[in-house]
Amino acid sequence: MIQIAIMGLGTVGTGVAKVIAENSRQIERKLGEPLQVKRVLVRRFKDGPYRQLMTDDFTKIEEDDDIRVVVETIGGVDAAYEYTKRALMAGKHVVTANKQLVAEKGCELLALARRKNVSYLFEASVGGGIPVLHPLTQCMAANRIDEVYGILNGTTNYILTRMVRTGASFADALAEAQEKGYAEADPTADVEGIDAGRKTCILADLAFGHQVDPDNVPMEGISKLYLEDVKIAERGGYRIKLLGRAVRLPNGRSAYVAPHLIQEDHPMANVEDVFNAVMVKGNATGDVMFYGRGAGEMPTASACVSDVMEVLQSSARRDEINWSEDGEGFVDPAELKNRYYFRIPGSLTIAAADFGEVEVLSEGSETAFLTEPITGREAQAHAERLRAIACLRVLG
């Protein structure tokens, strides 16, 4: 019998308990013995199936030598950070879905785990139930990773899908997402790209081996996206998707979150609703994509439980899940070159005067067009000169 504790009994924490109960046969077959939740740390006691396991006293977990793994699903930094440190100090493996904590404090917590000869794993923090971090660090270990990008936030992808399919405005699609429980009452972290940004940082940390600080990563969401541009892109053979992107550069790395036009025959173009997808470019494998449910109780929880099984089976620490705290070499993504989509007031003549040749998507009292590759800085200058209504990157 292997005993673990869950900290926090929200959506993911409850899911962890459910997955362990529902798939107990599969889990026992692989571990060779049953897996049991011994304690659940909560702030407030409440009735339900886990009432008997609840405690509001962390020392009950910290000091219990029977508990070998702690699953942290508290979220945020404060208490989660404190308890994670103490659990690792107490020689327990810690598994989490907490992207904010990993993005901000992951490097320090991994170093602490190494010192205590235990593991700190967080597969569920990026892509929910989709295996991404282990494949990136293990299965592609023999590659130099040159780029990672992805649809990392299900809420915004749902909103974008509804805008395309039903012609809803951003505000209406957001209201619908909130009704269905896909968006929170305060949707800021999702729609402003902050959630995707944290995940992008974790991907960049692991892909390039150096800390990428969330404070340095420009995060642009979809709240300022016009339905008009979604429609023009669609008619031109493109979809608009919110992408987090991390790029290896000759002397460093860069990362950002922003909406992009992607071509309709790109493998990510069909990633709809709350699904996520992550593309990894290895110098030997080429493009590899991981696709699935990026959020939700059971997918995210199953990734946590798989991590629990991993730390129990692998007597070795997973040293390849690791990066340096040295964040030097971060390049402002405004230096990166992309093709850009512009919508400007006025005719093609105005666009042509500023850009030379462009690829026109729509003409009229306004003109929408695609440019040749330019830097973000150049795009910004053009946008100001032309009083652009929309200015979006094109992927690829």
Place this chain on the structure above:
Amino acid sequence: MIQIAIMGLGTVGTGVAKVIAENSRQIERKLGEPLQVKRVLVRRFKDGPYRQLMTDDFTKIEEDDDIRVVVETIGGVDAAYEYTKRALMAGKHVVTANKQLVAEKGCELLALARRKNVSYLFEASVGGGIPVLHPLTQCMAANRIDEVYGILNGTTNYILTRMVRTGASFADALAEAQEKGYAEADPTADVEGIDAGRKTCILADLAFGHQVDPDNVPMEGISKLYLEDVKIAERGGYRIKLLGRAVRLPNGRSAYVAPHLIQEDHPMANVEDVFNAVMVKGNATGDVMFYGRGAGEMPTASACVSDVMEVLQSSARRDEINWSEDGEGFVDPAELKNRYYFRIPGSLTIAAADFGEVEVLSEGSETAFLTEPITGREAQAHAERLRAIACLRVLG
């Protein structure tokens, strides 16, 4: 310094040596020491960069205690099987891309590896450079896997893509694939679904935990596919893809390879050219898809080298990569229900008389239509009665 041997210096074997040389920095950073190829087993000596490492005497590898890992890229069963057994017996880890050997003898070789406390890993045997087997067995370990299916053969997917894009017949598209080096002079294993079938068996073994014998798995390729049906499907909003599919059943499992119609908004619809994709249905994660280059020197080789790094880093054997030799419970896939696509000589009246209501895709002197879900056995009976020109499964 960690030393390994490569057996066989064909495309993949050469790629393994190249990946180790080109990505030596990445590899050394992760392993903590350099990785070096000490010996290469060949049948015939030839000039080139690895001339000094070559031997045609397997005992030079078998008896060399410095060699901790052997990468087997000989292919086929005979010599590969013999040398793999002897390398494992000698206490060396073995890594391979050899799908035929794993599909036919994997269970026995894994048991031998366990007895000798070493690993036998074969990530590269399915999906080339795409991480599939580790994610399936590790990252999704907390799931009951209910189904796995995929585009598992790049040659046939290239041919199908060319048929759609250029309107080439199967024969012309095959000739083009051969010209470009995507198909071998004898293309039988690819176009008749045998290569995809072996990969399907490996996926089924790992997903369901019981041996699925390639001899029991019906393998239908694309050599009998008409361009006409590719076009009708395309106009009706479908693509035709060769899928290997393995399904968990209430009291067993089934597996087969056959061309399927899949809807154009399915995430696999955009998997074109030589790319592969594998969909895994976990009871907690839902649908998860892995996409990338399923073949080729560098992708496949990099998966082998990543496996080498995995066995060196993980002091534990990977016990979850494992299945029972008990193959009881294999169900003939003719018992599975699917919607079917038919093209028959004659009018809709004839189809309606046999099937009741159907969804018509094309009418004329011939009629093409989609049925409600029926078993393969029923489809076969209908096809004979109606003298069907084409009878294909529809996915989903």
